[in-house]
Amino acid sequence: MRHELKYIIGPAAAATLKSILPATLRYDPHYKDGRYTISSLYFDDLSFSAYYDKMNGEEDREKFRIRLYNGDDSYIVLEKKSKKNDMVNKYSFLLNKNAVLSAIGGKGIQGENNLAKEFSAKVISQGLRPVVKIKYERTAFVFPVGETRVTIDENIRFSLDSRSLFDGDIPFFPLPFEAETVLEVKYGDVFPSFLVPVLSSVSAERIAYSKYAMAVSAIEGSYI
Numbered sequence: 001m002r003h004e005l006k007y008i009i010g011p012a013a014a015a016t017l018k019s020i021l022p023a024t025l026r027y028d029p030h031y032k033d034g035r036y037t038i039s040s041l042y043f044d045d046l047s048f049s050a051y052y053d054k055m056n057g058e059e060d061r062e063k064f065r066i067r068l069y070n071g072d073d074s075y076i077v078l079e080k081k082s083k084k085n086d087m088v089n090k091y092s093f094l095l096n097k098n099a100v101l102s103a104i105g106g107k108g109i110q111g112e113n114n115l116a117k118e119f120s121a122k123v124i125s126q127g128l129r130p131v132v133k134i135k136y137e138r139t140a141f142v143f144p145v146g147e148t149r150v151t152i153d154e155n156i157r158f159s160l161d162s163r164s165l166f167d168g169d170i171p172f173f174p175l176p177f178e179a180e181t182v183l184e185v186k187y188g189d190v191f192p193s194f195l196v197p198v199l200s201s202v203s204a205e206r207i208a209y210s211k212y213a214m215a216v217s218a219i220e221g222s223y224i
Helices: 011-023 049-055 097-104 114-126 195-200 211-218
Strands: 002-009 035-044 060-069 076-084 087-095 129-143 148-159 182-187 204-206
Touching: 002 011, 011 129, 011 148, 011 182, 011 195, 035 049, 035 211, 049 060, 049 211, 076 097, 076 114, 087 097, 087 114, 129 211, 148 211, 182 195
Parallel strands: none
Antiparallel strands: 002 087, 002 182, 002 204, 035 060, 035 129, 060 076, 076 087, 129 148, 148 182
């Protein structure tokens, strides 16, 4: 498990960080200039347990999502994110498009993988189903010591249509302006001290932030 800290920042702070972080960190080597688009389809049960556990500040909570990068449906992952306070762990399983469509259709995911089995069991026992799709642009930086990873997420938006995971024509709606740019810092045992002056150079408000919870809150009156 790693620590995960989240901060609300503005567009100006995001631009500043993107200009100064390369001096101390490396871009994520998997993408040009560390930049890519993330599309995540979040699942919840009939009681909206993932949402209410977050809103109620439960120490132990989990959520499932299906994620793809830059719209590339040749590499899709099922993820389970477990969290205890500010410590997180992620388990993942590679899917093909047919498996995703099966999951979206409420049929679970075939296979012997433990994560696929757990997901499918909760589809049956808890009514796990797709709730909201989140999309945003990410700039990622890494530092090998202490498993440090810093990401800046911008233009965070959501859709209630699960087809939007693959259909680029489905409309999206922005989160409230003050919540649509987020800085995340993940690290191992010790917070990287060299990041302290970097973060203090911009206006960054630490917050218990969840893109999924923010999106559901934005539509709560008419959806749950």
